[in-house]
Structure formats: structure tokens, C-alpha cells
Amino acid sequence: MSRPNLLAILSLALLSSAQAAAPPPAPPGPPPIAIAIHGGVGVTEASKMTAEKAASYQAGLAAALDAAYAILERGGSSLDAVTAAVRMMEDDPQFNAGRGAVLNQDGDAELDAAIMDGRGPRAGAVAGVRHVKNPVELARLVMERSPHVLLIGDGAEEFALEQGVVLVPRGYFRTHQRISELAEAQQAEVNRGTALGSGTGTVGAVALDRAGNLAAATSTGGLTNKHRGRVGDTPIIGAGTYARNDGCAVSGTGHGEYFIRQVLAYDICALMAYKKLTLSQAVTEVIHGKLTAAGGEGGVIAIDPSGNIVMDFNSIGMFRGARDGHGLRQIAMYRDTN
Amino acid sequence: MHAIAIHGGAGAVPRAALSAEREARYRAGLAAALDSGYAVLEKGGTSLDAVTCAVRILEDDPLFNAGHGAALTRDGAAELDAAIMDGKQLRAGAVASVRHVRNPVELARHVMEKSRHVLLVGAGAEEFALEEGLSLVPNLYFRTAERLEQLLFEQRGEHVSDIVPPVSQGTVGAVARDAAGSLAAATSTGGMTNKRPGRVGDSPIIGAGTYAKNGVCAVSATGHGEYFIRAVAAHHVCAAVEYRGMALEEAVRDVLHEILRKLGGDGGLIAVDHAGRIVMDFSTEGMFRGARDSNGRRDIAIY
Numbered sequence: 001m002s003r004p005n006l007l008a009i010l011s012l013a014l015l016s017s018a019q020a021a022a023p024p025p026a027p028p029g030p031p032p033i034a035i036a037i038h039g040g041v042g043v044t045e046a047s048k049m050t051a052e053k054a055a056s057y058q059a060g061l062a063a064a065l066d067a068a069y070a071i072l073e074r075g076g077s078s079l080d081a082v083t084a085a086v087r088m089m090e091d092d093p094q095f096n097a098g099r100g101a102v103l104n105q106d107g108d109a110e111l112d113a114a115i116m117d118g119r120g121p122r123a124g125a126v127a128g129v130r131h132v133k134n135p136v137e138l139a140r141l142v143m144e145r146s147p148h149v150l151l152i153g154d155g156a157e158e159f160a161l162e163q164g165v166v167l168v169p170r171g172y173f174r175t176h177q178r179i180s181e182l183a184e185a186q187q188a189e190v191n192r193g194t195a196l197g198s199g200t201g202t203v204g205a206v207a208l209d210r211a212g213n214l215a216a217a218t219s220t221g222g223l224t225n226k227h228r229g230r231v232g233d234t235p236i237i238g239a240g241t242y243a244r245n246d247g248c249a250v251s252g253t254g255h256g257e258y259f260i261r262q263v264l265a266y267d268i269c270a271l272m273a274y275k276k277l278t279l280s281q282a283v284t285e286v287i288h289g290k291l292t293a294a295g296g297e298g299g300v301i302a303i304d305p306s307g308n309i310v311m312d313f314n315s316i317g318m319f320r321g322a323r324d325g326h327g328l329r330q331i332a333m334y335r336d337t338n
Numbered sequence: 339m340h341a342i343a344i345h346g347g348a349g350a351v352p353r354a355a356l357s358a359e360r361e362a363r364y365r366a367g368l369a370a371a372l373d374s375g376y377a378v379l380e381k382g383g384t385s386l387d388a389v390t391c392a393v394r395i396l397e398d399d400p401l402f403n404a405g406h407g408a409a410l411t412r413d414g415a416a417e418l419d420a421a422i423m424d425g426k427q428l429r430a431g432a433v434a435s436v437r438h439v440r441n442p443v444e445l446a447r448h449v450m451e452k453s454r455h456v457l458l459v460g461a462g463a464e465e466f467a468l469e470e471g472l473s474l475v476p477n478l479y480f481r482t483a484e485r486l487e488q489l490l491f492e493q494r495g496e497h498v499s500d501i502v503p504p505v506s507q508g509t510v511g512a513v514a515r516d517a518a519g520s521l522a523a524a525t526s527t528g529g530m531t532n533k534r535p536g537r538v539g540d541s542p543i544i545g546a547g548t549y550a551k552n553g554v555c556a557v558s559a560t561g562h563g564e565y566f567i568r569a570v571a572a573h574h575v576c577a578a579v580e581y582r583g584m585a586l587e588e589a590v591r592d593v594l595h596e597i598l599r600k601l602g603g604d605g606g607l608i609a610v611d612h613a614g615r616i617v618m619d620f621s622t623e624g625m626f627r628g629a630r631d632s633n634g635r636r637d638i639a640i641y
Contacts, residue, residue, distance in 0.1 A: 120601075123568050127538075128459050148537050149567045152435055153460040155536015229462015230455045231434075238545045238570035260456045261428045263545035263573040270574070274581035294428070 032307030032325050033072040034208045037065050037085045039095045039319030040201030040220075040253045041299045043333050046317075057094060057319055058331050064088040065321040065331065068205060073325075078207035078215035078249075079117050079140075086113070086136040086217045089203035093175050095319075096201030098134060100175045101221025103182040104228055109173035109221050112235040113139045118214035118245035125235035127152040131167035132160055136219045139235070141165070149237060173221075185225035202234055204251030206243070206303045214249035214303060216241050216265075222256070232256025238266035245305065247273055248282075253318065254291075254298015262290055268302060279304040283312050339632055340379040340517045341614040344372050344392050346402045346626030347508010348560045348606035353623065353641055361640065364401055364626055368638050371395040372628035375512055380632075385514035385522035385556070386424050386447075393420070393443040393524045396510035400482045402626075404510040405441060407482045408528025410489045411535050416480035416528055419542040420446045425521035425550035432542035434459040435535075438474035439467050443526045446542070448472070456544060480528070492532040507531065508626065509541055511558030513550070513610045517632075521556035521610065523548050523572075529563070539563025545573035553612050554580045555589075560625065561598075561605010569597050575609060586611040590619045 039061055043049075068085035072078070090098025101109040113135035114125035124143025127150065132138045141163045142151050151159050157167060202220035209215075218241045220234040233240030233256035240256065242265035243249035250265035259265070264286055271282040283302055291298060292314050299313025301320060309328070311320045317334040346368055356364075375392030379385070397405025408416045420442035421432035431450025434457065439445045448470045449458055458466050464474060509527035516522075525548045527541040540547030540563035547563065549572035550556035557572040566572075571593050578589035590607050598604065599621060606620030608627060616629045624641040 121568055128462070146534075147564065148534065149564045150538040150543070151534070151536045152538055153536050155435070155534055158536065159534065227453070227455065227458065227462055228465055229458045229460050231457040231459055236457070236543060236545075237567050238543075238573060242570070257454065257456045260544050261423075261430050263549070263570060266545060266570040266573060267577070270577035270581060274577060 034307040034324035036301040036322040041315040042201035043317030078209040081207040082205040082217040085205035097203040097219040102224040113219035114235040114241040115217040116243040118243040127235045202253035206249040216243040216249040233259035250302045258296025339614040341631035342514040343608040343629040348625040349622030385516040388514040389512040389524040392512040404526040409531040420526035421542040421548040422524040423550040425552040509560040513556040523550040523556040540566035562603040565603025
């Protein structure tokens with residue numbers, strides 16, 4: 001699909017609500033399929049967002065969304081769909097994951113990712129990797145080819161080599177944009193005398209396939225100017241990533257430390273299972289109730305076994321997209337407009 | 339009402355292989371940690387100080403798989419993980435894959451109290467330790483003759499249970515409720531013998547191996563970590579108590595004997611609820627454990 005064509009479709013598809021409305025009762029037909037993606041809550045204020053930048057973000061989201069949806073439509077698995085969506089956003093330098101990830105205090109990209117298969121459930125995750133082009137794919141190898149769930153640092157890269165993954169030099173991940181952001185953050189640190197990481201970008205996807213399987217995947221470079229070795233919620237199963245076929249699939253983005261302490265992704269599923277909340281009610285409770293009360297900022301995308309999608313956040317915006325078998329196709333950044 | 343429970347790992351030391359002398363040493367090690375942790379509570383100290391104290395003593399005891407005497411990776415090094423959580427404000431700190439920190443639980447506490455982060459790993463965590471003024475120790479400090487022997491057995495494909503004397507495979511942990519009603523949990527481990535470098539289990543994963551929330555419960559786990567991560571085991575116990583109104587005992591039984599068993603994983607959990615009730619349960623042959631409270635309870639048990 002060419003860029004102009006894509007943008008024309010996009011401008012028609014922009015919806016005005018932060019949450020995709022639950023679809024009407026499904027008519028008899030093929031089982032539901034659905035996917036949602038996010039590109040982080042690190043959205044600049046609407047007044048500072050140029051039309052050109054907005055179009056570029058939207059095109060990046062649309063490419064990932066539609067490629068993943070095509071997998072589901074062909075009868076592919078939710079696991080393949082979320083892997084594809086996250087891999088594409090990892091490769092897109094505008095998002096904080098893979099190439100173009102934010103840099104730590106030493107000027108390196110230190111990458112974290114996780115994937116979870118609602119069947120089983122099974123999970124794989126990596127943290128602190130510096131030479132793996134697509135961390136989400138390594139997370140998937142951990143899940144499928146190792147007895148472990150979480151591998152970190154050099155040990156994770158050793159495993160990558162054992163699996164035939166080609167490592168890339170650290171320079172692959174660094175972009176001019178991220179280098180100047182790091183310089184600004186470090187200058188501010190010198191001026192203020194305290195370290196303060198910034199950036200709340202992360203990419204993620206959740207999906208439901210025709211077989212009724214849920215999956216979630218998340219990938220990130222973390223915070224700009226972060227302390228070497230700092231790991232956020234992304235690779236923590238239950239915090240930034242969770243999927244269970246009889247519950248929900250969730251991918252989070254935001255201030256990771258809060259997500260870890262609240263076991264936020266899993267808490268959404270627990271509220272549904274134990275307090276019989278709907279997906280939308282559970283997300284509202286954790287994001288606008290618990291996360292906001294704790295002083296944390298962030299958002300989630302989530303999907304339930306019926307294919308209902310919820311995308312919600314307590315920040316000014318969240319890069320996001322949703323598409324399902326009932327004709328929903330949404331790409332959005334802010335709460336009330338595109 | 340104040341109460342503390344500790345564990346020194348589940349499984350792995352078959353009853354028949356544990357000599358009376360060896361058993362006495364394990365019991366003495368558990369008693370030292372339990373009574374020191376309890377003494378903190380008795381003096382009006384916090385649950386956070388009590389669990390830190392108990393876990394530090396177990397880390398220093400070479401019989402247990404944490405700190406000095408931790409299980410070794412396939413490369414023969416100790417790689418340590420630990421976490422601590424304060425139920426009062428849902429604050430937490432954790433470290434993973436540190437190789438030169440004498441008491442990982444103390445570094446986890448520094449992460450919680452002195453950094454903006456929850457989890458620091460590897461060399462970055464050790465850099466933070468230096469920034470905090472902690473002195474590092476050589477990796478050799480952690481290695482004991484028994485753990486090297488255990489590693490060789492494992493690498494030759496022999497059963498660890500054949501090792502004489504047997505050594506605990508487990509993890510160490512503590513949960514406590516102080517007189518003010520605050521709950522805390524801490525866990526520390528060397529992980530699995532012969533593990534792949536970089537492998538991280540459930541201990542430093544908030545919600546999996548360690549969790550505490552005031553008014554609900556505090557939990558520390560030991561066992562096959564990958565299963566505890568997938569099941570989000572520690573938080574699951576809290577969610578079952580808070581959202582379903584389950585009794586703590588029932589919630590612990592459900593996660594160990596239903597959910598984890600179905601997934602195929604075994605291990606044990608210690609937990610304490612807001613009223614100071616202690617639950618210690620396991621799906622393995624045994625779990626090194628101890629419990630003490632201000633109603634006069636004082637138990638130390640293995641099987």
C-alpha cells in the first residue's frame with residue numbers, strides 16, 4: 001500500500017473516542033478476530049505536534065496494525081500477529097523499541113521485551129540486551145526453545161547466538177534524535193544536580209485469533225538516561241505484559257516502576273476473574289483508580305476472549321491502533337481527537 | 339500482634355538422606371534467622387527490618403541457597419537475585435544476576451529506598467551498589483565446596499539427591515507483620531544449580547516470588563521459578579484474598595495445589611495476612627521453614 005493511499009484511508013478512520021466501543025452482539029459468522037497495538041504514551045502535546053510528524057506516526061502505527069491484522073485474517077495465530085506488529089515497530093526508529101530506542105546513561109540502547117501466549121499460559125522475556133535487533137523475537141525463542149521465562153544481559157545474548165540469531169553492533173540502535181535527547185537529559189541533570197529519566201514510550205500488541213487464543217507482546221528501550229541495568233515493567237510477566245486465554249491479554253506503557261509494584265497487567269485479569277468486572281471496568285479501575293492514585297502515568301491496551309478491545313491511559317495521549325473483524329479500524333494519539 | 343515466617347527453600351533434600359547432625363544444623367540456621375527477625379518485631383521494629391534481618395542471616399549461612407553458599411551457574415559462578423516489598427506503600431526493590439554483592443537483599447532494599455527504580459540487573463546493579471557505598475566482594479566469596487560438588491554432580495547427569503551431604507536447592511525468604519499492622523516480604527536466591535547465566539527466576543519478580551500489600555497479605559515463594567512467574571503466584575494469592583475474600587490458607591492452597599500443579603510446577607509459599615495469621619504450605623516433599631508470633635507460637639519444621 002502506498003503512503004498517500006494509506007493516509008487517505010487513515011483520515012477517514014480516525015475516531016474520536018479513547019476507548020473503542022464494545023461491538024454489538026456478534027452475528028453468527030466466523031469467530032471474532034481482533035488486534036490492538038500501542039506505540040507508547042510518550043506523546044508530545046498536541047500544540048507541539050506538527051502535521052508531518054503526526055502523519056508519520058500514524059503511518060507507522062497503520063503499517064504494524066494492518067500487517068498483524070492480515071495475519072489474523074489469514075487464520076494465523078495471535079502469537080504471530082503480536083510478534084509481527086511489535087517487530088515492525090521495533091524496526092521503526094520513531095518508536096522507543098529496537099532501532100531508535102532511547103539511550104541509557106552510557107549512551108547505549110538496553111532493550112527489554114516480553115511475549116505471552118494465553119494458551120498454557122507460556123511466556124518468554126529478555127532484559128538488558130544490547131545487540132539483538134528484534135528483542136521480541138528473542139523473547140519468543142526464550143518461550144519456545146528454552147525451559148526459562150526470563151533471560152537477561154550477556155546470558156540472553158549467549159542464548160541468542162546459540163539459537164542462530166545474528167547480533168548487531170550497538171550503533172545500529174542509536175539515532176541522531178535519541179543521541180540529542182540523551183544530551184539534553186544529561187545537560188538537565190547537570191543543571192539540576194539530580195538524575196531524572198524521561199520518556200514513556202514502549203511498543204506493544206494484544207490479539208485474539210480465530211482459534212480463540214489470546215496473546216500479548218511488549219518491547220522497549222526504557223527511559224532516556226536510565227541507570228545501566230534498570231529494568232522496567234515491559235519484560236515482567238504480570239506487570240507490563242500478560243495473557244491468559246480464559247481472562248485477557250494486556251500490554252502496558254508508562255512509568256514502569258508503578259506497573260511493577262501494582263502487577264498492573266495481571267491485576268486487570270484478576271479483577272475480571274474475581275470481581276466479575278468487564279474488561280473496560282477493570283482497565284478503568286487500574287488506570288484511573290489505582291495508577292492515578294499512586295501518582296503513576298501510563299496506559300494499556302487490552303483485549304478479552306470475545307474480542308472486545310480497550311485502550312485507555314491517564315496521560316495526555318497514547319499512540320494506538322485497533323482493528324477487528326467487525327470493521328473497526330482506528331488509529332489515534334490523543335484522547336479526544338486524532 | 340506481630341508475626342514472622344521464614345523459609346529456606348522447598349524440596350530437594352530427601353528425608354532419608356538427611357542425617358540427624360545435618361538436620362540439626364539446618365534447624366539451628368532457621369532458628370537463628372527466625373529469632374533474630376522476631377526480635378526486631380518484639381523491640382517494636384518494622385516488618386521491613388524484620389524480613390531484611392532474617393533473609394540476611396539466611397544469605398550468610400552457607401547451608402541455604404542464597405548469598406554465601408548459593409547454587410552455581412553452569413559456568414561455576416554465583417549469580418544472585420533478591421527482592422523486597424513494603425506493603426505499606428507498595429514500595430518494592432529488586433536485583434537480579436548480581437555477582438559481587440554480599441547481601442543481595444540489602445541491595446534490593448537500597449533500590450527500593452534510594453533509587454527511583456524497582457529492578458536493577460547485572461553490572462548496572464553493581465554500579466548502583468558502589469554508588470550507594472556498598473563494598474563488593476569477589477565471586478569466590480559465594481562458592482562453597484558443597485556447591486561446587488553439587489554442580490559437578492549435576493553436570494555429570496547424576497541426581498543431586500545422591501549427594502552426601504545433601505544441600506538445599508531452595509531459595510530463602512521471609513514475611514512479617516509488625517505491631518503497627520504493616521506487612522513486608524523478602525526473598526533471595528542463587529537460583530537453579532547449573533543454570534544458564536542470565537537466567538532469572540521468580541524471586542526478584544514482584545508479583546511472582548515476592549509480594550506484600552497492607553490489609554491483604556505478604557508472600558514469599560520458593561520452587562520452580564518459571565511456573566511461579568507464569569502464574570504470577572505471589573500476587574495471585576493476594577488477589578484471591580482481596581477480591582474473592584478467600585482465607586489466606588485457601589488462597590495459598592489454591593495456587594500451589596491447583597494452579598501450579600496444573601501448570602506442572604512445584605514449590606512452596608509462606609504468607610502472613612493482615613491479622614498476623616501465618617500460612618506455610620508446599621507441594622514438594624518438604625520445605626525448610628519457621629514461624630513465630632506474639633501469641634507464643636514458635637515452630638521450626640522441614641517435612
